Amino acid sequence: MLMTISMAMPLLISFCYLAIFLISSSSFVASTRTLQNRRNLGYSEYNDMDNCWMSHDWENNRKRLADCAIGWAMGTTGGKEGKYYEVTSNDDNPTNPMPGTLRHAVTRLEPLWIIFRCDHMEFNLKEELIITSNKTLDGRGCVVNFKGPACLVVQSVQNVIIHGIHIHNCGPTGGDGVEVMSSEDHTGFRGRTEGDAVSLWDAQYIWVDHNDLSNSSDGLIDAVEGSSYITISNNRLSHHNEAMLLGHNDTYVEDKGMRVTILYNNFGPGLTQRIPRVRFGGVEVVNNFYQPWSMYAIGGSANATIVSKGNIYLASNDSHLKEVTKHLYEPEEIWMKGSNWISDGDLMVNGAFFSASGSKYIDDGVYKRASTVEAKDRYDVPSLVQNAGPWKCGTNLNCWDNN
Numbered sequence: 001m002l003m004t005i006s007m008a009m010p011l012l013i014s015f016c017y018l019a020i021f022l023i024s025s026s027s028f029v030a031s032t033r034t035l036q037n038r039r040n041l042g043y044s045e046y047n048d049m050d051n052c053w054m055s056h057d058w059e060n061n062r063k064r065l066a067d068c069a070i071g072w073a074m075g076t077t078g079g080k081e082g083k084y085y086e087v088t089s090n091d092d093n094p095t096n097p098m099p100g101t102l103r104h105a106v107t108r109l110e111p112l113w114i115i116f117r118c119d120h121m122e123f124n125l126k127e128e129l130i131i132t133s134n135k136t137l138d139g140r141g142c143v144v145n146f147k148g149p150a151c152l153v154v155q156s157v158q159n160v161i162i163h164g165i166h167i168h169n170c171g172p173t174g175g176d177g178v179e180v181m182s183s184e185d186h187t188g189f190r191g192r193t194e195g196d197a198v199s200l201w202d203a204q205y206i207w208v209d210h211n212d213l214s215n216s217s218d219g220l221i222d223a224v225e226g227s228s229y230i231t232i233s234n235n236r237l238s239h240h241n242e243a244m245l246l247g248h249n250d251t252y253v254e255d256k257g258m259r260v261t262i263l264y265n266n267f268g269p270g271l272t273q274r275i276p277r278v279r280f281g282g283v284e285v286v287n288n289f290y291q292p293w294s295m296y297a298i299g300g301s302a303n304a305t306i307v308s309k310g311n312i313y314l315a316s317n318d319s320h321l322k323e324v325t326k327h328l329y330e331p332e333e334i335w336m337k338g339s340n341w342i343s344d345g346d347l348m349v350n351g352a353f354f355s356a357s358g359s360k361y362i363d364d365g366v367y368k369r370a371s372t373v374e375a376k377d378r379y380d381v382p383s384l385v386q387n388a389g390p391w392k393c394g395t396n397l398n399c400w401d402n403n
Contacts, residue, residue, distance in 0.1 A: 047264055047384045049209070049233060059395055062138055063113060065163065071261025071284070071373050073207040073231035078136030078161030082111030087121070094127040094180045095187050106131040107181050116142040125150035127173050128193055130182040133157040139164030140393040149173055150193070151216070155182070155201040162198065163209045164390040170216035171195040194218035202226040210234045212389045219274070223260065224248035228281070233263040236389035239270035247279025250302045250329070255280040261373055266388035267291060277328070278304040282370025285311060287378075289385045292316035292350075296326035298341075306341040307367050308354065310375030312382075315352035322351045340366045347378040 046054055052068035055061065066080035079085075085108075088100040097103035102123065105114045111134035120143040128150045131137075137144075140163070146152070148169035154160050174180070175192030182188060193199070195217025200206055202225050213220040213235060220237050222245040223230055237243050244262075247255040258281030267275050268291025275293060276283065278300035284307045290297050291314055300306060308324075315322045324343075327335040340358030348354065359366055376384060391399035 046387065047234070049264070050387065054398060056398055058393060058399065059141060062115065062140070065138070066136065066161065069161075069207045069209075069231055071231035071233065071263055071286075072229045072259040073205055073261065074372070076159055076161060076205040076207045076229075076231070077134075078159060078207070079111045079113035079134055080136070082113060082134065085112040085114045087114060087116045090121055090123050092123065092126050094178075097181060103129060103181065106135055106137075107184050108132065109184055111135070113138060115140075116144050118142045118144075121145070122147055124148065127178060127180045128153045128190065128199075130155060130180060131157065131160055132183050134159045136161040137163065137165060139166075140391055140399065141395075143390070143392075146170070146197075148216070149195075151195075151197045151199075153193075153196075153199045153201070154203040154206060155199075156203070158204045160203070160205075161207045161209070162211060163207075164211065166212045166390060167197040167220075168212075168214045168216065170197045170218075172217055196220070196222045198222070200224070200227040200230065203230075205229045206231075208232045208235065210388070210390055212236045212238075214239045214270075216240060218242065219245045222246075223258070224255070225252065226254050226257075228258045228260075230259070231261045231263065232265065233261070234265065234385075234388050236266045237271060237275070238268055241272040242274040242277070243267070243271050244274055244276035246276050246283055247281060247302065247304065250279055253280065257281065258283075259370070260284070261286065263287060263373060264384050264388065265289075266385045267297075268293070273297075273326070274299060278306055280304060283307070284309065284371045284373060286373050286375050287311060287381050287384050289381050290314060290324075292321070294321060297324045299326035299328050300339065300341070301328045301330050301335070303338045304341075305339075305358075305366055305370045307362075307370050308341075308343045308346055309371075309373075310345045310378045310381065312347045312349060312378060313352040313354070314349045317350070319351075322353055324348075324352055324354045327355070327357070340364075342367060345375055345378055347381075 053064040066077040085105045122145045145166040149171040150173040151170035174190040196219045197216045198221045200223040260283045262285045265288045273295040279302040282305040287310045343354035344362045393399035
């Protein structure tokens, strides 16, 4: 879906402000020259994840994407070992989905690579879409738009790829005796949902890549109750309050094993907080672009480990909104010792600052255990995130940015 002028303008202003700051930097000039030299040698302008699958023949090699996840979701293959399933209808029956519909596809027990027959397909899901293991939702070649009220749930399953989807206006559904098919051999009652765009419950090896998410009732991407081995990459998140929750609550100790990579995303405009908000576990935040937030960018509690590497944090002009971090619901004497948060190679713009805690050494084992990805130079971030969000892909053509 093409961005309107009103949607694109805040992003343009943010990048213009950033450009003014960077253009005087000798490091940025050197980085730009290096990038141009790489282009002259025939290297792609895309980041390493996209270079892995991008080609003029992408449509005949869709499953190549399954080899491209990096970070904690590395090895996630989705429906690579299964057949292609083409969604031909946007009809939705929560308990008895018809063949050719998306709900029929995601509830099959076999591995499936799910694609869409369309130029533009909109879904108004009646109840949450529950996705089973070994599935890929591949929106390339079609503008796939989830408009609410119900959105995506990945619960007690593994090995799922969600790629190239627009998701917005998600709200509470279910409750009051509502039944929903969760797999082809089970339909059951569902409680009232909170309105997440993408909700991960006890889900492992999940890759959420190149999506556009905004304006929902609760979280845009929430991962709770034992979810782990997750990569959230190349997405565009905007116009939302609580963007990402990683960890169920401050007493759910099973989330200590949670591992998440947040990589090459464009955060903003219009995000308030939780970009992400972390409990327990270990999260690496690498080479993302943060547009101004209106409460805080990264928050956490319950001894979370957060490694921030090579990001750009652009603070607003409000003097009260310069701090990137927020230690939530804990006195300083607790979080200064128990929470290991570190900033390494980040670029702080317009007075932004990061309040580190715990170990001060990036080579400390506590940070190494949370990290899988080596950050690229912070001055490369505008190039790395320039294609965040869903691609627009043509037959026999490379994909290009859908901004």
